[in-house]
Amino acid sequence: MFTAISVTKKFGPIIALNNVTIEFNRGLNMLLGPNGSGKSTLLKLWSGLLKPTKGRVEVYGLDPWRRRAEVVKRVAVFFEDLPAPWWLSGEEYVKYVAEKRGIDWSRVREYAERLRVVEYWKRLIRGYSSGMRKKLMLLAVLSAETESYILDEPYTLLDKESLKTINEIIVERVREDKVVIIASHILTGIEKLVNGFAILHNGRVVVKYPGELVEIPLVVECKTDKPVEIAREALTLNPLRVEFRGNIVYIYTAKKPEIYKFTREYSCVEYLDLETLYRELMKT
Amino acid sequence: MISLSVFKSSINLLLVLLITFSLLYVYFTNIALLRPCGVTSPVDFCATPERSFETTHEKLKLEGKKLHLERFFVVLLGRGDNVTVDVIPPSAPWTYSLLIIDAITGEVIVDYSIVNYTVRFTPPLFIAPRSTIYYIRLEARVDLKENAEKACLVYNLAIYPAKREDAVNVIYAFTALLLGVLGVVVILKPTVKYSGFLGELVINAKFMWLWSFTPLAFLVIYSTLLDTSPIVPLFPDPRRDLENKLIALQNYRELVKVDFLALYGVTSIVLYALLFTYRREIGEEKLRDTLPYSRLKRYFSIILTHFILLYAPLLVVSILHLFKQVPHIAIHEPYVFLKYLQHLLVVTLFIYSVISILPLVVSILAPRTSISMLLSVVLYLLLLYETPVSATLFSLLPLFRRPIPMYRAASLGLYVNSLVGVYLYTPEDIGKYVFSWEGGIGRYIDYFAGTPLLYLALILLCLVVYVKRENP
Numbered sequence: 212m213f214t215a216i217s218v219t220k221k222f223g224p225i226i227a228l229n230n231v232t233i234e235f236n237r238g239l240n241m242l243l244g245p246n247g248s249g250k251s252t253l254l255k256l257w258s259g260l261l262k263p264t265k266g267r268v269e270v271y272g273l274d275p276w277r278r279r280a281e282v283v284k285r286v287a288v289f290f291e292d293l294p295a296p297w298w299l300s301g302e303e304y305v306k307y308v309a310e311k312r313g314i315d316w317s318r319v320r321e322y323a324e325r326l327r328v329v330e331y332w333k334r335l336i337r338g339y340s341s342g343m344r345k346k347l348m349l350l351a352v353l354s355a356e357t358e359s360y361i362l363d364e365p366y367t368l369l370d371k372e373s374l375k376t377i378n379e380i381i382v383e384r385v386r387e388d389k390v391v392i393i394a395s396h397i398l399t400g401i402e403k404l405v406n407g408f409a410i411l412h413n414g415r416v417v418v419k420y421p422g423e424l425v426e427i428p429l430v431v432e433c434k435t436d437k438p439v440e441i442a443r444e445a446l447t448l449n450p451l452r453v454e455f456r457g458n459i460v461y462i463y464t465a466k467k468p469e470i471y472k473f474t475r476e477y478s479c480v481e482y483l484d485l486e487t488l489y490r491e492l493m494k495t
Numbered sequence: 496m497i498s499l500s501v502f503k504s505s506i507n508l509l510l511v512l513l514i515t516f517s518l519l520y521v522y523f524t525n526i527a528l529l530r531p532c533g534v535t536s537p538v539d540f541c542a543t544p545e546r547s548f549e550t551t552h553e554k555l556k557l558e559g560k561k562l563h564l565e566r567f568f569v570v571l572l573g574r575g576d577n578v579t580v581d582v583i584p585p586s587a588p589w590t591y592s593l594l595i596i597d598a599i600t601g602e603v604i605v606d607y608s609i610v611n612y613t614v615r616f617t618p619p620l621f622i623a624p625r626s627t628i629y630y631i632r633l634e635a636r637v638d639l640k641e642n643a644e645k646a647c648l649v650y651n652l653a654i655y656p657a658k659r660e661d662a663v664n665v666i667y668a669f670t671a672l673l674l675g676v677l678g679v680v681v682i683l684k685p686t687v688k689y690s691g692f693l694g695e696l697v698i699n700a701k702f703m704w705l706w707s708f709t710p711l712a713f714l715v716i717y718s719t720l721l722d723t724s725p726i727v728p729l730f731p732d733p734r735r736d737l738e739n740k741l742i743a744l745q746n747y748r749e750l751v752k753v754d755f756l757a758l759y760g761v762t763s764i765v766l767y768a769l770l771f772t773y774r775r776e777i778g779e780e781k782l783r784d785t786l787p788y789s790r791l792k793r794y795f796s797i798i799l800t801h802f803i804l805l806y807a808p809l810l811v812v813s814i815l816h817l818f819k820q821v822p823h824i825a826i827h828e829p830y831v832f833l834k835y836l837q838h839l840l841v842v843t844l845f846i847y848s849v850i851s852i853l854p855l856v857v858s859i860l861a862p863r864t865s866i867s868m869l870l871s872v873v874l875y876l877l878l879l880y881e882t883p884v885s886a887t888l889f890s891l892l893p894l895f896r897r898p899i900p901m902y903r904a905a906s907l908g909l910y911v912n913s914l915v916g917v918y919l920y921t922p923e924d925i926g927k928y929v930f931s932w933e934g935g936i937g938r939y940i941d942y943f944a945g946t947p948l949l950y951l952a953l954i955l956l957c958l959v960v961y962v963k964r965e966n967p
Contacts, residue, residue, distance in 0.1 A: 222967065260784055260966040284787035293785065294778040298702055307698055310689040311786045 212236050212359065212390055213257055218266035220252050220414075227252040229414040230266070234422070235392055238406030239385045242394040243489050248411040250394035251290065254363050257392075258288045271358075287312075287355035291364035295344040301332030308351040315356075322354040325376055342368045353380045359390035366397045374399060398489070403430070403482035410492055417492055420483065428487045429470060431462040433479035441477055448473060451487070463487055533653040534568065541647035555648060562637040562646045569598065569630055572623040575657030581618045583649040584637040588612045592634040593619065599627050599827045627823040679704075692796055695788065699800035702779070703770055763805040764854045768871035771797070771858035781966045790962045798855070852953045859960050 213235040220228040228249045242250045255261045256268045259279030268275060275282040296304055305328075309319050323329045326346050336344060345368050352360065362381075366374055378401045384391050385404050393401070402408075409419040420427060428451065435441050438460045442453050450464035463484055464470060474481050540555060542548050542562065548555035554565040562585065572578065580593055588610055595605035607619055623629065631652070639646060687697050774780055783793060825832040854871035861867055 255967065258785060260781060262965055279784065280787050280789045283785055288785040290781070290785070292778060293782045296702070296779060296782065299698075303701070307689040307694070308786065310694060311788060 212271055213240075213392060214267075214269045215253060215256065215263075216267045216269075218253070218256065218263045218268055220249075220256060220261060221264045226414050228256075228263075231411070231414070231416055233409050233416060233419055235390065235407050237388055237390055239381070239401065239404045240390065240392045241402055241405050241408040241485065242392065242411065243396065243398075243408060243485065244394075244411035244417075245396060245493065247413075249414040250411055251292075251363050252414075253411070254288075254290070254361050254392065254394055258283060258286065258290075258361060284312075285357055286359040286361055287352045287357040288361045289349060289352040289363060289365060291367065293348060295336045295339070295348055297335065297337035300335050301328060301339070301343075301347045304336065304347065305332065305351050305354075309354070312355050312357070314354055318356070319350070319354045322350055322380065325380070326350050326373060342370060342373070345369060346373055349377060353377070353384070357389075359392070360384055361392050363394045364396075365393060366395055366399055398486050402485045403432070403480070405483055405485060408483070408485060410489060412492070418488065426465060428463060428465055428484035429481050430484040430487075431464065431470060431474055431479050431481045433460045433462070433477050434458060435460060435477065444477075445473070533651060535652075536566075536648065536650045539647070540649065541645050543645050544642075557643065557646050559642055560639040562635075562639060562643075562648065564633070564635040564637075564648055564650065566633040566650060567630070568633070568652055569628060570652075570654065571626075571628050572654070573626045573657060574623055576623045577655040577657070578621040578623065578629075578631075579618045579653050580621075580631065580633050581651045581653070582633070582635045584614060584635060585643075585646050585648060586637060586639055587614050589614075589635060589637040591616070591618075592632075592636075593621075594632040594634075595621060596630045596632075597625075597627055597823075598630040599824050604629070625823050692792060695793060695796035696800050696803075699797055700804060702774070703800060703804050706766060706770060764871045765868055767801055767805060768854040768858045768867040769864055770801070771855065772862050772864040772867045775862040776864055784966050791958070794958055794961045852957070855957050856953050859957050859964075 213233075215228075215231050215233045218228055218231045219226065231249070231253065233253070242253065244250050252261065256263055257270050257275055259275035259282050262276040270282045271285060273282055295301075299307070305319055305323070306316075308314075309316060320329070323332060326349070328343075328346055328350050331339065331343060332347065336347070339347065345365075349362075349365060352362070360381075365377060369377065378399060381391055381393070381401055382404065385406075407420055410417045418427075431445070433441050435458060438455055438458055441460050442455065442462075445453055445460065445462040445464075448462070448464055448467065448469060450462045452463045454461040454463070462479075470481065473479070540548065542555040542557040544557055544559075547557065552567045554563070556563045564582070568580075570578070582589075582591060590608065590610050592608040593605060594603065594607075596603050604624065605619075605621055609616075633650060633652075635648065635650070637646070637648070688694060689698060784790070854867065857870045858867045861870065
């Protein structure tokens with residue numbers, strides 16, 4: 212659905228993306244990487260804001276640069292550096308977006324209440340704090356009934372409660388079988404739902420999934436009344452480390468066949484350990 | 496629901512309006528100086544038995560001992576304006592005749608004649624009973640003592656505008672603006688919709704209106720009040736045909752005086768460039784790019800919003816003012832009046848759309864507020880000398896479809912002069928600029944093929960650049 216084939220993007224002498232090939236499909240997809248790695252540039256290419264210098268970019272088979280309006284009709288887009296129109300009230304801005312996207316107002320209101328934006332959206336945006344602005348902008352994007360969502364750094368500046376609500380909404384979208392692409396250098400726990408990811412560094416893909424023959428560590432998460440027993444059992448799998456958080460045991464391990472048997476036996480869930488992978492890669 | 500912020504800004508706005516109104520009212524009722532104006536006979540206005548001085552509006556003839564002057568004026572006066580027409584003949588006795596007719600209804604207002612036995616006399620004072628176009632015929636017959644080889648004469652038409660009219664203008668303009676602002680803020684704002692092209696206009700307007708509309712509306716009002724010069728020293732007789740009446744009205748330049756136009760133009764263009772580039776600099780363009788709406792339509796919506804907000808005040812106040820000033824014409828000659836309004840609208844639309852193009856080019860090609868602000872002023876000053884020609888040609892377009900008889904050519908010449916004069920020259924210069932009909936079609940084709948095509952190319956260039964531009 213979202214493909215970049217041998218894409219290079221230059222800004223004058225600066226190479227923002229260098230021969231990048233990535234494909235993201237349904238579910239949650241994450242773009243990870245430090246600042247300046249090219250995450251936002253790739254998302255802007257998919258949103259039709261930029262034109263690739265070399266290579267091909269496609270969204271639902273369409274060229275976003277040539278058919279931006281059609282693409283953004285199907286893809287709701289949030290960029291961290293998008294300004295909130297400070298001369299409007301929050302409600303006016305969201306109303307404008309809702310009418311442009313044909314979103315039902317009751318749906319917008321429902322999300323606004325969840326994010327607690329209704330408490331302040333009648334005021335002019337210029338009086339908002341950075342976090343309030345961010346929530347408003349995320350509300351405008353996440354309340355859209357589109358097939359896909361592109362979110363560039365959605366977590367910075369948010370308080371814990373708002374972050375949790377945002378993640379809840381993202382999970383709903385993922386469960387609705389929508390495509391969600393998040394670019395971030397902060398991992399908030401939502402990555403356990405990840406269906407595809409890419410780690411970028413200096414404009415190049417370091418690791419991507421699916422499609423890369425790289426050993427990706429796993430996290431096995433077990434919710435149990437007997438955490439010590441499960442942890443002792445997990446040690447037999449020779450994991451990288453085991454952690455307890457209340458009655459949840461997290462087993463960090465490399466990919467092994469016996470892990471799946473263990474997961475089934477103790478009714479645990481397993482997911483890619485992006486945090487460890489990302490940390491290790493950044494070290495090297 | 497109207498949010499508190501709306502009330503806040505409305506109250507502020509009303510406060511500013513009230514203060515401005517009071518200051519202007521005080522200025523025009525107590526402090527402002529009268530601005531007399533008039534027309535004087537040409538230098539060395541003399542006739543000999545062999546050579547009379549004769550034009551369509553002016554005749555000085557010497558026959559034996561008789562010197563005969565006939566002079567026609569067409570003036571647009573406001574109610575209460577004072578007019579005197581003075582004559583200094585070479586000798587006495589002499590007869591002074593003054594005929595003042597309401598050019599619209601044909602009603603004779605003044606028919607005055609007196610025989611003077613001294614050279615100097617106190618001319619009668621005419622106080623205009625209503626705002627309309629007046630046709631003034633001055634006649635002087637001098638009995639010379641002996642046959643002369645040359646006889647000279649001096650006349651002077653002087654007009655003293657009534658201050659009362661200026662003060663009344665303040666009330667009209669203020670009321671119009673107040674109603675306009677209240678209409679937008681109280682009625683339209685809460686019911687506004689954002690879908691489609693109209694929604695784009697509304698959202699653009701919300702961004703711009705406070706910066707552009709308000710200061711420019713004040714500028715318009717101020718300029719309206721500053722210049723109520725009533726004189727229209729024109730010829731020939733405006734009763735002769737519709738077109739001449741239009742010419743007379745065309746010189747009605749309360750709102751199109753050149754210094755005002757330059758001021759308004761520069762202000763609006765700087766604002767235009769500033770707002771256009773500011774949107775891009777703060778990233779508002781990018782925000783709008785993330786919504787499913789084509790850039791092509793957005794380009795036109797932005798242009799249209801800029802146009803409406805920057806020039807609507809000028810046009811609306813101009814038309815309102817016109818209605819106030821000349822309702823008499825509107826009632827008695829509605830066709831002429833409507834035709835004039837249509838003309839005013841077309842010319843204004845054309846001129847200001849043309850003026851708006853250059854800052855647009857600058858703003859799009861160099862989307863930095865500081866650069867475009869500076870460049871747009873420079874470009875505007877260059878444009879000021881180019882626009883009237885295009886506008887004139889544009890307004891003459893329909894006439895090229897048929898042969899122009901001589902008398903029409905003469906009146907068209909005036910028409911051109913008045914337009915060019917209005918937009919390019921100071922009132923004193925009107926008439927000096929000779930639009931060369933002898934130059935033939937070639938000259939017009941130069942402009943037709945040149946200026947308008949250049950503007951068209953610029954609009955398209957802007958469109959292409961705007962639509963194709965990246966938004967990093």
